[in-house]
Amino acid sequence: MPPPPTPSRTPGTWDVIVVGAGPAGATAARVAAENGCTTLLLERATIPRYKTCGGGLIGASLAALPPGLSLKVYDTARQFTFAHNGRRERTLDSTSPTCAMVYRSELDAALTEAAAAAGAEVRDGTALTALEQQGGIVSVRTNRGDTLRARAVVGADGSASRVSRYVGVECAQVDLALEVEVPVDGRTAERWRGRALMEWGPLPGSFGWVFPKGDVCTAGVVAARGNPVALRAYKQDFLERHGLVGPRPLHDTGHLTRCRRPDSPVARGRVLVAGDAAALVDHWSREGISYALRSGRFAGDAASRLAGAAEAEATAAADGYGRRINDVLGAEMRASSTLMSLFARNPSLVHTALTRLPPAWHRLDAYISGRTSVAGIMTTPLARTAAAVARRLPAAREGDRM
Protein backbone atom coordinates (compact mmCIF):
# COMPACT_ATOMS: atom_id res chain seq x y z
CA MET A 1 0.00 0.00 0.00
CA PRO A 2 1.46 3.46 -0.92
CA PRO A 3 2.27 5.83 1.95
CA PRO A 4 -0.53 8.27 2.70
CA PRO A 5 -0.16 11.77 1.26
CA THR A 6 1.35 14.46 3.45
CA PRO A 7 -1.64 16.16 5.01
CA SER A 8 -2.36 19.80 4.36
CA ARG A 9 -2.10 21.86 7.53
CA THR A 10 -4.93 24.15 8.62
CA PRO A 11 -3.96 26.67 11.35
CA GLY A 12 -5.68 25.98 14.71
CA THR A 13 -6.76 22.57 13.50
CA TRP A 14 -5.20 19.19 14.26
CA ASP A 15 -4.73 16.82 11.34
CA VAL A 16 -5.97 13.94 13.47
CA ILE A 17 -7.65 13.72 16.88
CA VAL A 18 -7.84 10.24 18.40
CA VAL A 19 -10.32 9.61 21.21
CA GLY A 20 -9.32 6.91 23.74
CA ALA A 21 -5.82 5.67 24.62
CA GLY A 22 -6.41 1.91 24.64
CA PRO A 23 -4.57 -0.35 22.17
CA ALA A 24 -6.69 0.90 19.24
CA GLY A 25 -6.37 4.63 19.97
CA ALA A 26 -2.72 4.61 21.04
CA THR A 27 -1.85 2.69 17.86
CA ALA A 28 -3.92 4.98 15.61
CA ALA A 29 -2.26 8.05 17.17
CA ARG A 30 1.24 6.57 16.79
CA VAL A 31 0.65 5.66 13.14
CA ALA A 32 -0.88 9.06 12.28
CA ALA A 33 2.06 10.84 13.96
CA GLU A 34 4.55 8.60 12.16
CA ASN A 35 2.80 9.57 8.91
CA GLY A 36 3.64 13.19 9.65
CA CYS A 37 0.21 14.31 10.92
CA THR A 38 -0.23 16.71 13.82
CA THR A 39 -1.97 14.31 16.20
CA LEU A 40 -3.78 14.77 19.50
CA LEU A 41 -4.65 11.72 21.64
CA LEU A 42 -7.43 12.34 24.18
CA GLU A 43 -7.99 9.96 27.11
CA ARG A 44 -10.81 10.32 29.65
CA ALA A 45 -8.94 8.58 32.48
CA THR A 46 -5.58 9.35 34.04
CA ILE A 47 -2.84 7.24 32.45
CA PRO A 48 -2.00 4.56 33.52
CA ARG A 49 -5.60 3.43 33.96
CA TYR A 50 -7.15 0.09 34.90
CA LYS A 51 -9.09 -1.80 32.20
CA THR A 52 -11.21 -4.90 32.81
CA CYS A 53 -9.37 -7.46 30.66
CA GLY A 54 -7.66 -10.84 30.92
CA GLY A 55 -4.55 -9.25 29.47
CA GLY A 56 -3.80 -12.35 27.39
CA LEU A 57 -1.81 -11.44 24.26
CA ILE A 58 -2.10 -14.06 21.51
CA GLY A 59 0.41 -14.26 18.66
CA ALA A 60 -1.60 -11.90 16.43
CA SER A 61 -1.50 -9.26 19.18
CA LEU A 62 2.22 -9.67 19.83
CA ALA A 63 2.91 -9.39 16.09
CA ALA A 64 0.94 -6.12 15.92
CA LEU A 65 2.87 -4.37 18.73
CA PRO A 66 5.33 -1.66 17.71
CA PRO A 67 8.86 -3.09 17.39
CA GLY A 68 10.93 -2.74 20.54
CA LEU A 69 7.98 -1.93 22.85
CA SER A 70 9.14 -2.38 26.44
CA LEU A 71 6.52 -4.46 28.25
CA LYS A 72 6.67 -6.73 31.30
CA VAL A 73 5.23 -10.22 30.65
CA TYR A 74 4.10 -11.82 33.93
CA ASP A 75 3.70 -15.34 32.57
CA THR A 76 3.38 -17.23 29.28
CA ALA A 77 0.84 -20.03 28.91
CA ARG A 78 2.69 -23.24 28.07
CA GLN A 79 -0.36 -25.35 28.87
CA PHE A 80 -4.11 -24.91 28.44
CA THR A 81 -6.63 -26.73 30.60
CA PHE A 82 -10.06 -27.14 28.99
CA ALA A 83 -13.18 -28.15 30.89
CA HIS A 84 -16.90 -28.37 30.24
CA ASN A 85 -19.14 -27.24 33.09
CA GLY A 86 -16.38 -28.01 35.58
CA ARG A 87 -15.92 -31.55 34.31
CA ARG A 88 -13.94 -33.47 31.72
CA GLU A 89 -10.82 -31.41 32.45
CA ARG A 90 -7.92 -31.99 30.09
CA THR A 91 -4.61 -30.16 30.02
CA LEU A 92 -2.80 -29.85 26.69
CA ASP A 93 0.71 -28.61 25.94
CA SER A 94 1.32 -25.79 23.52
CA THR A 95 3.93 -26.68 20.91
CA SER A 96 5.11 -23.05 20.74
CA PRO A 97 4.12 -21.25 23.96
CA THR A 98 3.18 -17.71 22.98
CA CYS A 99 0.17 -16.37 24.91
CA ALA A 100 1.71 -13.60 27.04
CA MET A 101 0.02 -12.45 30.24
CA VAL A 102 0.29 -8.70 30.83
CA TYR A 103 -1.44 -5.96 32.78
CA ARG A 104 -3.52 -3.70 30.56
CA SER A 105 -2.57 -0.61 32.56
CA GLU A 106 1.07 -1.29 31.61
CA LEU A 107 0.41 -2.32 27.99
CA ASP A 108 -1.78 0.70 27.25
CA ALA A 109 0.61 3.12 28.96
CA ALA A 110 3.52 1.70 26.91
CA LEU A 111 1.54 2.05 23.67
CA THR A 112 0.63 5.63 24.61
CA GLU A 113 4.29 6.39 25.30
CA ALA A 114 5.12 5.03 21.85
CA ALA A 115 2.51 7.38 20.35
CA ALA A 116 4.03 10.33 22.25
CA ALA A 117 7.54 9.30 21.12
CA ALA A 118 6.28 9.37 17.51
CA GLY A 119 5.14 12.96 18.03
CA ALA A 120 1.50 12.70 19.17
CA GLU A 121 0.40 15.07 21.95
CA VAL A 122 -1.34 13.15 24.75
CA ARG A 123 -3.97 14.75 26.98
CA ASP A 124 -5.33 12.46 29.68
CA GLY A 125 -8.19 13.41 31.99
CA THR A 126 -9.86 14.78 28.87
CA ALA A 127 -13.08 13.21 27.56
CA LEU A 128 -14.92 13.82 24.32
CA THR A 129 -18.46 14.91 25.17
CA ALA A 130 -19.84 15.67 21.69
CA LEU A 131 -18.74 15.94 18.07
CA GLU A 132 -20.01 17.34 14.79
CA GLN A 133 -18.56 17.93 11.34
CA GLN A 134 -19.01 20.61 8.75
CA GLY A 135 -17.05 21.88 5.77
CA GLY A 136 -14.24 19.34 6.07
CA ILE A 137 -13.64 20.01 9.80
CA VAL A 138 -14.65 17.85 12.77
CA SER A 139 -15.34 19.74 16.02
CA VAL A 140 -14.76 17.82 19.25
CA ARG A 141 -16.14 19.19 22.51
CA THR A 142 -14.49 18.01 25.72
CA ASN A 143 -15.30 17.84 29.43
CA ARG A 144 -12.83 20.71 29.92
CA GLY A 145 -15.20 23.03 28.12
CA ASP A 146 -13.07 23.52 25.01
CA THR A 147 -13.85 22.75 21.38
CA LEU A 148 -11.02 21.19 19.38
CA ARG A 149 -10.91 21.01 15.60
CA ALA A 150 -9.49 18.28 13.36
CA ARG A 151 -9.40 17.21 9.72
CA ALA A 152 -10.09 13.62 10.84
CA VAL A 153 -11.15 11.91 14.06
CA VAL A 154 -10.60 8.31 15.17
CA GLY A 155 -13.03 7.11 17.85
CA ALA A 156 -11.26 4.41 19.87
CA ASP A 157 -13.28 5.00 23.02
CA GLY A 158 -14.13 1.39 23.84
CA SER A 159 -17.31 -0.66 23.99
CA ALA A 160 -19.47 2.15 25.48
CA SER A 161 -18.21 4.52 22.78
CA ARG A 162 -19.91 7.84 22.08
CA VAL A 163 -18.20 8.01 18.69
CA SER A 164 -19.57 4.57 17.84
CA ARG A 165 -23.12 5.87 18.42
CA TYR A 166 -22.36 8.89 16.23
CA VAL A 167 -21.10 6.62 13.42
CA GLY A 168 -24.04 4.21 13.87
CA VAL A 169 -22.12 0.98 14.57
CA GLU A 170 -24.52 -1.98 14.72
CA CYS A 171 -23.86 -5.15 16.70
CA ALA A 172 -24.71 -8.79 16.07
CA GLN A 173 -23.63 -9.95 19.53
CA VAL A 174 -23.34 -8.16 22.87
CA ASP A 175 -21.91 -9.99 25.88
CA LEU A 176 -21.31 -9.16 29.51
CA ALA A 177 -18.01 -10.21 31.07
CA LEU A 178 -17.43 -10.30 34.84
CA GLU A 179 -13.85 -10.47 36.01
CA VAL A 180 -11.74 -10.45 39.17
CA GLU A 181 -8.06 -9.95 39.70
CA VAL A 182 -7.08 -11.82 42.84
CA PRO A 183 -3.80 -12.06 44.72
CA VAL A 184 -2.82 -15.71 45.24
CA ASP A 185 -0.54 -17.44 47.75
CA GLY A 186 2.66 -19.19 46.69
CA ARG A 187 1.09 -22.67 46.39
CA THR A 188 -1.80 -21.41 44.25
CA ALA A 189 0.58 -19.37 42.09
CA GLU A 190 2.67 -22.52 41.53
CA ARG A 191 -0.47 -24.49 40.56
CA TRP A 192 -1.29 -21.95 37.84
CA ARG A 193 2.22 -21.06 36.70
CA GLY A 194 2.47 -21.34 32.91
CA ARG A 195 -1.10 -22.66 32.60
CA ALA A 196 -4.30 -20.96 31.44
CA LEU A 197 -7.77 -22.46 31.91
CA MET A 198 -10.78 -22.18 29.62
CA GLU A 199 -14.05 -23.73 30.79
CA TRP A 200 -17.15 -23.88 28.61
CA GLY A 201 -19.97 -22.75 30.89
CA PRO A 202 -23.62 -23.57 31.57
CA LEU A 203 -25.13 -20.59 29.68
CA PRO A 204 -25.26 -20.69 25.88
CA GLY A 205 -21.98 -19.45 24.39
CA SER A 206 -20.50 -18.82 27.84
CA PHE A 207 -17.07 -19.63 29.21
CA GLY A 208 -14.84 -18.95 32.19
CA TRP A 209 -11.09 -18.39 32.26
CA VAL A 210 -8.17 -18.23 34.64
CA PHE A 211 -5.04 -16.45 33.44
CA PRO A 212 -1.88 -16.64 35.62
CA LYS A 213 0.23 -13.56 36.36
CA GLY A 214 2.64 -14.74 39.06
CA ASP A 215 1.23 -13.71 42.44
CA VAL A 216 -2.08 -12.65 40.83
CA CYS A 217 -4.69 -14.56 38.80
CA THR A 218 -7.17 -12.91 36.48
CA ALA A 219 -10.38 -14.94 36.31
CA GLY A 220 -13.79 -14.28 34.88
CA VAL A 221 -16.84 -15.45 32.99
CA VAL A 222 -18.62 -14.17 29.88
CA ALA A 223 -22.06 -14.81 28.36
CA ALA A 224 -24.68 -13.03 26.28
CA ARG A 225 -25.92 -9.83 27.95
CA GLY A 226 -29.39 -10.08 29.48
CA ASN A 227 -29.07 -12.67 32.26
CA PRO A 228 -26.85 -11.00 34.88
CA VAL A 229 -28.22 -13.03 37.80
CA ALA A 230 -27.32 -16.36 36.15
CA LEU A 231 -23.93 -14.96 35.06
CA ARG A 232 -23.13 -13.80 38.61
CA ALA A 233 -24.10 -17.25 39.93
CA TYR A 234 -21.82 -18.87 37.33
CA LYS A 235 -18.98 -16.54 38.29
CA GLN A 236 -19.36 -17.39 42.00
CA ASP A 237 -19.45 -21.13 41.29
CA PHE A 238 -16.49 -20.88 38.90
CA LEU A 239 -14.32 -18.91 41.34
CA GLU A 240 -15.20 -21.23 44.25
CA ARG A 241 -14.32 -24.32 42.25
CA HIS A 242 -10.92 -22.85 41.39
CA GLY A 243 -10.16 -21.64 44.92
CA LEU A 244 -10.21 -17.97 43.90
CA VAL A 245 -12.87 -16.56 46.26
CA GLY A 246 -10.91 -16.32 49.51
CA PRO A 247 -8.55 -13.44 48.82
CA ARG A 248 -9.95 -9.94 48.57
CA PRO A 249 -9.86 -9.11 44.84
CA LEU A 250 -7.69 -6.24 43.66
CA HIS A 251 -10.42 -5.56 41.08
CA ASP A 252 -13.95 -6.97 40.71
CA THR A 253 -15.58 -5.46 37.64
CA GLY A 254 -17.82 -6.02 34.64
CA HIS A 255 -17.60 -4.83 31.05
CA LEU A 256 -19.49 -5.30 27.79
CA THR A 257 -17.93 -6.87 24.71
CA ARG A 258 -19.59 -6.22 21.34
CA CYS A 259 -19.27 -7.88 17.93
CA ARG A 260 -20.32 -5.86 14.89
CA ARG A 261 -22.73 -6.89 12.20
CA PRO A 262 -20.76 -7.63 9.01
CA ASP A 263 -22.46 -4.69 7.25
CA SER A 264 -22.06 -2.21 10.12
CA PRO A 265 -20.50 1.16 9.21
CA VAL A 266 -17.04 2.01 10.57
CA ALA A 267 -16.95 5.61 9.31
CA ARG A 268 -19.14 8.67 8.96
CA GLY A 269 -17.59 11.42 6.87
CA ARG A 270 -14.21 12.23 8.46
CA VAL A 271 -14.91 10.23 11.62
CA LEU A 272 -13.65 6.63 11.86
CA VAL A 273 -14.06 4.05 14.62
CA ALA A 274 -11.55 1.36 15.64
CA GLY A 275 -11.20 -1.46 18.18
CA ASP A 276 -14.08 -2.03 20.61
CA ALA A 277 -15.70 1.22 19.42
CA ALA A 278 -16.08 -0.46 16.02
CA ALA A 279 -17.24 -3.67 17.81
CA LEU A 280 -14.27 -5.61 16.43
CA VAL A 281 -14.00 -8.57 18.79
CA ASP A 282 -13.78 -12.32 18.13
CA HIS A 283 -17.28 -13.79 18.52
CA TRP A 284 -16.05 -16.97 20.18
CA SER A 285 -13.00 -16.15 22.32
CA ARG A 286 -13.94 -12.46 22.78
CA GLU A 287 -10.29 -11.73 22.02
CA GLY A 288 -10.12 -8.05 21.13
CA ILE A 289 -6.59 -6.74 21.62
CA SER A 290 -5.31 -8.01 18.25
CA TYR A 291 -8.38 -6.46 16.57
CA ALA A 292 -7.77 -3.17 18.41
CA LEU A 293 -4.08 -3.04 17.44
CA ARG A 294 -4.71 -3.94 13.80
CA SER A 295 -7.75 -1.70 13.30
CA GLY A 296 -5.85 1.07 15.11
CA ARG A 297 -3.10 0.81 12.49
CA PHE A 298 -5.62 0.85 9.62
CA ALA A 299 -7.43 3.82 11.20
CA GLY A 300 -4.18 5.74 11.72
CA ASP A 301 -3.34 5.34 8.04
CA ALA A 302 -6.89 6.16 6.88
CA ALA A 303 -7.11 9.24 9.14
CA SER A 304 -3.77 10.43 7.71
CA ARG A 305 -5.28 10.19 4.21
CA LEU A 306 -8.46 11.94 5.35
CA ALA A 307 -6.41 14.75 6.89
CA GLY A 308 -4.90 15.48 3.48
CA ALA A 309 -8.05 14.83 1.46
CA ALA A 310 -10.20 17.51 -0.13
CA GLU A 311 -13.97 17.17 0.44
CA ALA A 312 -14.44 15.28 -2.84
CA GLU A 313 -11.81 12.67 -1.87
CA ALA A 314 -12.88 12.17 1.74
CA THR A 315 -15.56 9.59 0.97
CA ALA A 316 -13.12 7.43 -0.99
CA ALA A 317 -10.61 7.56 1.90
CA ALA A 318 -13.26 6.53 4.45
CA ASP A 319 -14.58 3.81 2.13
CA GLY A 320 -11.04 2.47 1.77
CA TYR A 321 -10.90 2.08 5.56
CA GLY A 322 -14.20 0.19 5.57
CA ARG A 323 -12.94 -2.17 2.86
CA ARG A 324 -9.72 -2.88 4.74
CA ILE A 325 -11.64 -3.66 7.92
CA ASN A 326 -14.02 -5.95 6.06
CA ASP A 327 -11.36 -7.73 4.01
CA VAL A 328 -8.96 -8.46 6.87
CA LEU A 329 -10.82 -8.35 10.19
CA GLY A 330 -14.33 -8.94 8.81
CA ALA A 331 -13.20 -12.26 7.30
CA GLU A 332 -11.90 -13.38 10.69
CA MET A 333 -15.05 -12.26 12.44
CA ARG A 334 -17.28 -14.11 9.98
CA ALA A 335 -15.32 -17.30 10.69
CA SER A 336 -15.48 -16.72 14.45
CA SER A 337 -19.22 -16.14 14.19
CA THR A 338 -19.60 -19.58 12.56
CA LEU A 339 -17.45 -21.12 15.28
CA MET A 340 -19.52 -19.35 17.94
CA SER A 341 -22.83 -20.65 16.62
CA LEU A 342 -21.37 -24.16 16.47
CA PHE A 343 -20.09 -23.80 20.03
CA ALA A 344 -23.26 -22.20 21.47
CA ARG A 345 -25.32 -24.98 19.89
CA ASN A 346 -23.14 -27.80 21.08
CA PRO A 347 -20.27 -26.96 23.45
CA SER A 348 -19.79 -30.63 24.28
CA LEU A 349 -18.94 -31.43 20.67
CA VAL A 350 -16.42 -28.57 20.50
CA HIS A 351 -14.91 -29.67 23.82
CA THR A 352 -14.59 -33.29 22.68
CA ALA A 353 -13.06 -32.30 19.34
CA LEU A 354 -10.56 -30.00 21.02
CA THR A 355 -9.47 -32.35 23.77
CA ARG A 356 -9.67 -35.71 21.98
CA LEU A 357 -8.68 -34.97 18.38
CA PRO A 358 -5.04 -33.81 18.26
CA PRO A 359 -5.47 -31.96 14.89
CA ALA A 360 -8.21 -29.79 16.45
CA TRP A 361 -5.98 -28.75 19.35
CA HIS A 362 -3.03 -28.21 17.00
CA ARG A 363 -5.13 -25.79 14.91
CA LEU A 364 -6.25 -23.86 18.01
CA ASP A 365 -2.67 -23.85 19.31
CA ALA A 366 -1.55 -22.47 15.92
CA TYR A 367 -4.19 -19.72 16.23
CA ILE A 368 -3.08 -18.81 19.76
CA SER A 369 0.55 -18.59 18.66
CA GLY A 370 -0.33 -16.53 15.57
CA ARG A 371 0.45 -19.16 12.93
CA THR A 372 -3.13 -19.21 11.64
CA SER A 373 -6.36 -17.24 12.06
CA VAL A 374 -9.86 -18.34 13.08
CA ALA A 375 -10.67 -18.18 9.37
CA GLY A 376 -7.76 -20.60 8.82
CA ILE A 377 -9.20 -22.98 11.43
CA MET A 378 -12.71 -22.88 10.01
CA THR A 379 -11.63 -23.84 6.49
CA THR A 380 -10.01 -27.12 7.62
CA PRO A 381 -11.91 -30.33 6.67
CA LEU A 382 -12.19 -31.18 10.40
CA ALA A 383 -13.93 -27.88 11.23
CA ARG A 384 -16.21 -28.15 8.23
CA THR A 385 -17.20 -31.71 9.25
CA ALA A 386 -17.76 -30.63 12.88
CA ALA A 387 -19.96 -27.75 11.69
CA ALA A 388 -22.01 -30.12 9.53
CA VAL A 389 -22.42 -32.61 12.42
CA ALA A 390 -23.39 -29.84 14.86
CA ARG A 391 -26.05 -28.53 12.50
CA ARG A 392 -27.69 -31.98 12.52
CA LEU A 393 -27.54 -32.38 16.33
CA PRO A 394 -30.24 -30.92 18.60
CA ALA A 395 -29.02 -27.75 20.33
CA ALA A 396 -27.79 -28.11 23.93
CA ARG A 397 -30.25 -26.77 26.51
CA GLU A 398 -29.27 -23.99 28.92
CA GLY A 399 -27.68 -25.50 32.03
CA ASP A 400 -27.09 -28.92 30.44
CA ARG A 401 -24.50 -30.76 32.49
CA MET A 402 -22.31 -33.54 31.24
Ligand SMILES: Cc1cc2nc3c(=O)[nH]c(=O)nc-3n(C[C@H](O)[C@H](O)[C@H](O)COP(=O)(O)OP(=O)(O)OC[C@H]3O[C@@H](n4cnc5c(N)ncnc54)[C@H](O)[C@@H]3O)c2cc1C
Ligand atom coordinates in the same frame (compact mmCIF):
# COMPACT_ATOMS: atom_id res chain seq x y z
C1 LIG B 1 -13.45 -9.19 30.97
C2 LIG B 1 -12.73 -9.03 29.66
C3 LIG B 1 -11.59 -9.78 29.43
C4 LIG B 1 -10.92 -9.64 28.20
N1 LIG B 1 -9.78 -10.35 28.03
C5 LIG B 1 -9.10 -10.21 26.87
C6 LIG B 1 -7.86 -10.89 26.69
O1 LIG B 1 -7.36 -11.58 27.58
N2 LIG B 1 -7.23 -10.75 25.50
C7 LIG B 1 -7.75 -9.97 24.49
O2 LIG B 1 -7.15 -9.90 23.41
N3 LIG B 1 -8.90 -9.29 24.66
C8 LIG B 1 -9.57 -9.37 25.81
N4 LIG B 1 -10.71 -8.64 26.01
C9 LIG B 1 -11.11 -7.66 24.99
C10 LIG B 1 -10.23 -6.40 25.10
O3 LIG B 1 -10.20 -5.96 26.44
C11 LIG B 1 -10.78 -5.28 24.21
O4 LIG B 1 -11.12 -5.79 22.96
C12 LIG B 1 -9.73 -4.17 24.05
O5 LIG B 1 -9.53 -3.53 25.29
C13 LIG B 1 -10.17 -3.13 23.02
O6 LIG B 1 -9.26 -2.06 23.01
P1 LIG B 1 -9.73 -0.59 22.59
O7 LIG B 1 -8.50 0.22 22.49
O8 LIG B 1 -10.63 -0.66 21.43
O9 LIG B 1 -10.66 -0.08 23.77
P2 LIG B 1 -10.33 0.14 25.32
O10 LIG B 1 -9.17 -0.68 25.73
O11 LIG B 1 -11.61 -0.05 26.04
O12 LIG B 1 -9.89 1.67 25.40
C14 LIG B 1 -10.82 2.69 25.25
C15 LIG B 1 -10.27 3.93 25.93
O13 LIG B 1 -11.12 5.03 25.63
C16 LIG B 1 -11.27 5.83 26.80
N5 LIG B 1 -12.51 6.59 26.64
C17 LIG B 1 -13.78 6.15 26.73
N6 LIG B 1 -14.66 7.15 26.49
C18 LIG B 1 -13.91 8.25 26.24
C19 LIG B 1 -14.24 9.60 25.90
N7 LIG B 1 -15.52 10.00 25.78
N8 LIG B 1 -13.22 10.49 25.71
C20 LIG B 1 -11.92 10.08 25.83
N9 LIG B 1 -11.57 8.81 26.14
C21 LIG B 1 -12.55 7.90 26.33
C22 LIG B 1 -11.31 4.82 27.92
O14 LIG B 1 -11.00 5.40 29.17
C23 LIG B 1 -10.26 3.80 27.46
O15 LIG B 1 -8.98 4.12 27.93
C24 LIG B 1 -11.41 -8.75 27.20
C25 LIG B 1 -12.55 -7.99 27.45
C26 LIG B 1 -13.20 -8.12 28.68
C27 LIG B 1 -14.42 -7.28 28.94
